[in-house]
Amino acid sequence: MGNAAGTSGTGRENSRASINAAKIVEVTGDLPAMPHIAALAMEKLSNPNSMPKDIHQLLTKDQSLAARVLKVANSPYYGASRSISTLRDAILFMGFDSIRSLIMTAVMKGMFSSTSLSEKLLWEHSIGCGVAAKHIAALVGVLTSEEAFLAGLMHDIGKVVLFLRAPEVMREIMQEAYNEGADFYSVELERLGFTHCDVGQKVAEKWRFSLQIEDAIASHHNPELATTAHELSYIVSLANSLCHKLEIGPTRRPDLVLDELPSVRELKIREDSLAEILETVKEAIQAENTAL
Numbered sequence: 234m235g236n237a238a239g240t241s242g243t244g245r246e247n248s249r250a251s252i253n254a255a256k257i258v259e260v261t262g263d264l265p266a267m268p269h270i271a272a273l274a275m276e277k278l279s280n281p282n283s284m285p286k287d288i289h290q291l292l293t294k295d296q297s298l299a300a301r302v303l304k305v306a307n308s309p310y311y312g313a314s315r316s317i318s319t320l321r322d323a324i325l326f327m328g329f330d331s332i333r334s335l336i337m338t339a340v341m342k343g344m345f346s347s348t349s350l351s352e353k354l355l356w357e358h359s360i361g362c363g364v365a366a367k368h369i370a371a372l373v374g375v376l377t378s379e380e381a382f383l384a385g386l387m388h389d390i391g392k393v394v395l396f397l398r399a400p401e402v403m404r405e406i407m408q409e410a411y412n413e414g415a416d417f418y419s420v421e422l423e424r425l426g427f428t429h430c431d432v433g434q435k436v437a438e439k440w441r442f443s444l445q446i447e448d449a450i451a452s453h454h455n456p457e458l459a460t461t462a463h464e465l466s467y468i469v470s471l472a473n474s475l476c477h478k479l480e481i482g483p484t485r486r487p488d489l490v491l492d493e494l495p496s497v498r499e500l501k502i503r504e505d506s507l508a509e510i511l512e513t514v515k516e517a518i519q520a521e522n523t524a525l
Contacts (some may be wrong), residue, residue, distance in 0.1 A: 261398040270295035285324045300341035358482025364474035364517040375464040384449040391429030411483045459512040471496035
């Protein structure tokens with residue numbers, strides 16, 4: 234699907250995810266499919282012969298999804314420069330790349346059905362990471378900002394799925410990370426034998442995202458292990474760390490020294506640029522709290 238989806242990751246070798254595939258299925262059951270209309274729209278968006286009217290016709294078949302897309306398009310954190318009053322305007326004004334991100338944001342938002350603190354924290358972290366990744370990509374200039382936004386938004390999709398399918402154990406892990414400052418990734422590995430990165434990689438594969446986004450989701454905690462998305466994995470890793478420093482989500486590390494992160498060195502980002510991105514993400518999350 235262009236930058237955001239395309240060749241399936243079925244052929245990608247990921248020994249750890251493969252080893253833990255049985256455990257993942259045991260805990261989560263069958264991984265969720267992307268909502269039908271959203272999947273069709275994403276497929277249409279990847280077709281160079283598609284017209285805006287084709288996307289509009291599809292999205293109007295799912296009023297809930299269409300409403301969320303329109304709401305996201307008008308959200309301050311997404312950065313639209315004018316008010317968008319209709320779905321048709323959103324498709325024409327935003328363009329196909331942006332609509333792809335809007336659809337996935339709407340799908341993600343729809344997966345957060347409760348108003349619990351855990352889901353609120355995860356949603357804020359997902360959005361914050363997407364916004365941060367988008368700005369980092371624009372700064373570094375190595376790939377499209379929409380692709381980075383989508384990878385950042387989706388990086389913790391494994392956590393979302395685990396919360397849907399194994400809520401009790403995930404709440405325990407969340408509490409340990411949020412209240413005791415434990416490392417979420419390490420606690421997952423200890424409790425489950427795999428992590429949200431493994432689950433997320435499987436979801437990205439099932440949803441037919443590009444190998445680059447699949448790889449970034451799988452390796453955002455260990456970007457040096459990325460096989461096909463070196464820069465994107467470091468961008469998502471840094472975006473994740475920025476949200477940790479800003480205390481956006483269940484992991485709070487306000488004392489994190491960003492200049493010492495491998496991702497900052499790898500991407501060659503200056504201190505003043507980091508401060509600017511931090512402020513942008515902070516403002517975006519504040520806007521999101523009132524917008525959605």
